[in-house]
Amino acid sequence: MAASGSSLKSYLLVRIAMVIPTILILLTLVFLLMRVAPGNPVTAALGGHAPPAVIKELTHQLGYDRPLYQQFGLYVWHILHGNFGTTITDKRQVTEIILQNGAATLELTVAAMIVALLVGVPIGLLAGRFRDRPVDAVTRLFGVVMYAMPVFVLGLLAQILFGSILNWLPISGQASPLTTALMTTHTNILLMDAVIDGNWPAFWDVFDHLILPATTLGLVFAGVFIRLVRVNVIRTLKDDYIEAARARGIRERAVVYRHAFRNALVPVITVIGLEVALLMGGAVLTETTFNWPGIGHALYIYLENRDYAAVQGIVIVFGLVVVASSLVVDFISALIDPRMRYK
Amino acid sequence: MTEPVVSVRDLRVYYGTPRGPARAVDRVALDIAPGETLGVVGESGSGKSTLGRGILGLLPEGTGIAGEVLYQGRNLVGMSKEELRHMRGPELGLIFQEPMTRLNPLLRIQEHFEETLRQHHPKLDRDEIRRRALEALGRTGIPPTRYKQYPHEFSGGMRQRIMIALALVLKPKLLIADEPTTALDVIVEAQIIRLLADLKKTSGTAVMLITHNLGIVAEACDRVAVMYGGKIVEEGDARKVFANPVHPYTRELLRSTISLETKSLHTIPGAPPSLITPPPGCLFHPRCPDAMRVCALKAPIEQRLEDGRRVQCWRHGPAEAIPDGGTEPLEREEIAVANEA
Ligand SMILES: Nc1ncnc2c1ncn2[C@@H]1O[C@H](COP(=O)(O)OP(=O)(O)O)[C@@H](O)[C@H]1O
Ligand code: SF4
Ligand SMILES: [Mg+2]
Numbered sequence: 157m158a159a160s161g162s163s164l165k166s167y168l169l170v171r172i173a174m175v176i177p178t179i180l181i182l183l184t185l186v187f188l189l190m191r192v193a194p195g196n197p198v199t200a201a202l203g204g205h206a207p208p209a210v211i212k213e214l215t216h217q218l219g220y221d222r223p224l225y226q227q228f229g230l231y232v233w234h235i236l237h238g239n240f241g242t243t244i245t246d247k248r249q250v251t252e253i254i255l256q257n258g259a260a261t262l263e264l265t266v267a268a269m270i271v272a273l274l275v276g277v278p279i280g281l282l283a284g285r286f287r288d289r290p291v292d293a294v295t296r297l298f299g300v301v302m303y304a305m306p307v308f309v310l311g312l313l314a315q316i317l318f319g320s321i322l323n324w325l326p327i328s329g330q331a332s333p334l335t336t337a338l339m340t341t342h343t344n345i346l347l348m349d350a351v352i353d354g355n356w357p358a359f360w361d362v363f364d365h366l367i368l369p370a371t372t373l374g375l376v377f378a379g380v381f382i383r384l385v386r387v388n389v390i391r392t393l394k395d396d397y398i399e400a401a402r403a404r405g406i407r408e409r410a411v412v413y414r415h416a417f418r419n420a421l422v423p424v425i426t427v428i429g430l431e432v433a434l435l436m437g438g439a440v441l442t443e444t445t446f447n448w449p450g451i452g453h454a455l456y457i458y459l460e461n462r463d464y465a466a467v468q469g470i471v472i473v474f475g476l477v478v479v480a481s482s483l484v485v486d487f488i489s490a491l492i493d494p495r496m497r498y499k
Numbered sequence: 500m501t502e503p504v505v506s507v508r509d510l511r512v513y514y515g516t517p518r519g520p521a522r523a524v525d526r527v528a529l530d531i532a533p534g535e536t537l538g539v540v541g542e543s544g545s546g547k548s549t550l551g552r553g554i555l556g557l558l559p560e561g562t563g564i565a566g567e568v569l570y571q572g573r574n575l576v577g578m579s580k581e582e583l584r585h586m587r588g589p590e591l592g593l594i595f596q597e598p599m600t601r602l603n604p605l606l607r608i609q610e611h612f613e614e615t616l617r618q619h620h621p622k623l624d625r626d627e628i629r630r631r632a633l634e635a636l637g638r639t640g641i642p643p644t645r646y647k648q649y650p651h652e653f654s655g656g657m658r659q660r661i662m663i664a665l666a667l668v669l670k671p672k673l674l675i676a677d678e679p680t681t682a683l684d685v686i687v688e689a690q691i692i693r694l695l696a697d698l699k700k701t702s703g704t705a706v707m708l709i710t711h712n713l714g715i716v717a718e719a720c721d722r723v724a725v726m727y728g729g730k731i732v733e734e735g736d737a738r739k740v741f742a743n744p745v746h747p748y749t750r751e752l753l754r755s756t757i758s759l760e761t762k763s764l765h766t767i768p769g770a771p772p773s774l775i776t777p778p779p780g781c782l783f784h785p786r787c788p789d790a791m792r793v794c795a796l797k798a799p800i801e802q803r804l805e806d807g808r809r810v811q812c813w814r815h816g817p818a819e820a821i822p823d824g825g826t827e828p829l830e831r832e833e834i835a836v837a838n839e840a
Contacts, residue, residue: 303822396600403557403595404665405588406616408580414614415603493605494649 271374
C-alpha cells in the first residue's frame with residue numbers, strides 16, 4: 157500500500173515537472189508566430205495613417221526596435237512576473253482582460269461543459285448499451301447533426317427560435333444593463349458575485365442570459381461525447397472481464413454499471429482534457445454570436461484590430477489553460493485508474 | 500454409478516454466420532460424475548469451448564442451442580436468462596484461457612470477491628466475505644497480504660489462481676476450465692494443473708478440463724472425451740484411451756503429440772471439416788487413413804465397447820448397418836497424401 161502511494165506521488169511530481177518544458181515551448185512558439193505575422197505590430201495597430209515619428213516613438217517604447225533575443229528575454233521575464241503586457245489599441249493590461257473577460261469565458265465554458273456532460277454521457281451510455289436499437293439510431297443521428305453543425309449556425313437558430321419567435325430568453329450579452337449597473341464585483345464571475353451578495357434577481361437574470369450560449373456550445377460538445385462514450389461502451393462490453401463477470405453470475409445491471417460504464421468512462425476523462433482546447437475555440441465563436449463579453453470575444457476584436465500585443469497575451473493564456481487542464485485530467489485519471497500510476 | 504453432476508444429452512449449438520449456420524456442437528452426449536476430472540481434447544475449432552460455454556448458457560446473442568443440459572433434474576437449455584444466471588457461479592463455474600484480461604483492471608481483488616459473494620449470498624457480512632475469500636485464495640496459493648491489490652500487480656499464473664479462487668469461493672459442483680494454461684509457461688502450467696487435479700480431493704468439485712494438450716489430460720484426468728467437428732468421437736477412461744485409442748482420429752492425435760516430443764513433425768494431414776457444409780458420412784473420412792467406402796456415405800453410429808468406451812467409427816460397427824461392399828477401402832486421390840507420413 158505504501159509502495160503504491162509513493163509511486164503515485166512520484167508519478168505526479170514527474171508529470172508536474174514536465175509542464176515546465178511544455179510551457180517554454182508554448183511561449184517560444186507564440187513569440188515566433190507574432191514575429192512572423194505580416195507587418196510591424198505598431199503600424200498594424202495604428203493603421204496606415206500614423207506619422208512616421210509617432211510610429212518610431214511607439215516602436216521604441218514597446219521595445220520592437222531591440223534585437224530579437226533581447227525582446228524574447230524581456231518577454232519571458234515579464235511573463236514570469238505575471239505581466240502579460242499591454243494592448244496597443246486601448247492600452248488595457250492583458251492581465252485585466254484575462255481577469256474580466258476570462259471570468260465570463262470561464263462561466264460560459266464551465267456551463268457548456270456541464271451541459272455537454274449531462275447530455276452526452278448518459279445518452280452515449282444508453283446508445284452503447286442498446287446498440288443498434290432505436291435509442292441508438294436516434295441518438296447517433298443527433299450526434300452526427302450536432303457534430304456537423306457549426307456553432308454559430310446552431311447559435312443563430314437558437315436565437316431566432318427562443319429569442320425572436322418565442323421571446324423566452326435573452327439572446328445577447330451576459331446580463332441586462334440594469335443588472336450590470338447594480339452588481340458589485342468580487343470574482344468577475346457574475347453568477348458567483350450574485351450569490352455572494354445574495355442578489356437573487358441578478359442571479360436569475362445572469363442565469364437566463366447563460367442558458368442559450370451555454371446550451372449551444374454544450375450541445376456541440378455533447379455530440380462529441382455521445383459518439384465517444386458510445387464507442388467506449390461497445391468496446392468495453394466486449395472485454396474479457398465482462399464475460400468473466402457474467403460467468404460468475406453477476407447481475408446484468410451490475411455488469412453494465414459497475415464494470416462496463418465505469419471502465420468505458422476512463423478514456424473519456426482524458427478526452428475531456430483534450431476537448432478543453434476545442435472548447436476554447438468553440439467559445440470564441442459562441443461568444444461572438446451571443447455578444448458574450450468573454451476572452452474569446454476579446455481575442456476576436458483584437459485580431460480584427462491587429463493588436464498583436466493583446467493577441468499574444470490572450471493566446472498564451474489559452475495555451476496555459478490547455479496545459480493546466482491536461483495536467484488536471486492526468487491527475488484524475490491517475491486517481492481512478494490504478495494502472496496509470498505505474499506508467 | 501453415482502448420479503452425474505451434469506448430463507448433456509443431444510446438445511447442438513449453431514452459430515449464425517453470413518454463410519449459414521455453423522454446427523459447432525453436434526449431438527453431444529456426456530455425463531460428468533461428482534469429483535471427476537473429465538478432459539475434453541481436440542484440434543482448435545473442434546467445438547470444445549462452445550461445448551463448455553453451451554453448458555453454462557454463456558453463448559453470444561443469436562446463437563442457436565438445442566438439446567438437454569440436465570443439472571439436478573432440470574434442463575438448463577431453455578431456462579430463462581435470470582434462472583441461468585443464478586446457476587452460474589454457485590452451481591457451475593467457468594475459467595478461461597487468457598487470465599491477463601479476465602479481472603477488471605479498475606477493481607481490487609477484494610472487490611471482485613465482494614461482488615461475487617454478495618451477488619449469490621446477499622446476507623453474508625463483511626467478515627464472513629473476507630474469511631471465505633481469503634480461504635479460497637489460500638487454497639490456490641495467494642497470500643492474504645495481496646487481497647487489496649489490483650490485477651496488474653499479479654503475474655499471469657497468479658491471475659489464473661485468482662480466477663480459480665473466484666470460482667471456488669462459490670463452491671460450484673462443476674468447474675469448467677477452458678484451456679486454463681495455454682497462455683502460461685510450462686512450470687506455471689504444471690502448478691495450475693496440479694491445483695485443478697487436487698480439487699476433487701479437497702472439495703469434491705468435478706472439473707471439465709478443456710485442452711488441446713494431451714499430456715495434461717494423461718496427467719490430470721480420469722476420463723477423456725475426444726472432439727472432432729463438434730462431435731465426441733471417442734470417450735472413455737483416460738488411461739485406456741491413451742494406451743489403446745480405438746478411433747483413428749484419437750490415434751492420429753496421439754501420434755502428433757508424441758512426435759512433437761521427439762521433435763519430428765507429424766500433424767494430421769488435411770484440415771478440420773467445415774461446420775457449415777460438412778462432408779457427408781463420417782466427418783473425418785477425408786483425412787482418415789482407415790477410411791472405408793461406407794465412411795463417405797453414412798455417418799457412423801455410436802457404439803459402446805466392452806470396456807465402457809464410446810466410439811463413433813465404422814471400424815467398430817455395427818456391422819449390420821454397413822451396406823454390402825462398404826468395408827472396401829475408400830478410393831480417392833488424397834489417400835496418397837494421408838499415407839505419406
Ligand atoms: N461467435 C462465433 N460465431 C461464429 N462461429 C464461431 C463463434 N465462436 C466459435 N465459432 C466457430 O465454432 C467452431 C468451434 O469453435 P470453438 O468452440 O471455439 O472451438 P475450440 O474451442 O475447440 O477451438 C469454430 O469453427 C469457430 O470458428
Ligand atoms: S468412420 Fe471411417 S472415416 Fe470415420 S474414423 Fe472410422 S474409419 Fe475413419
Ligand atoms: Mg477454445
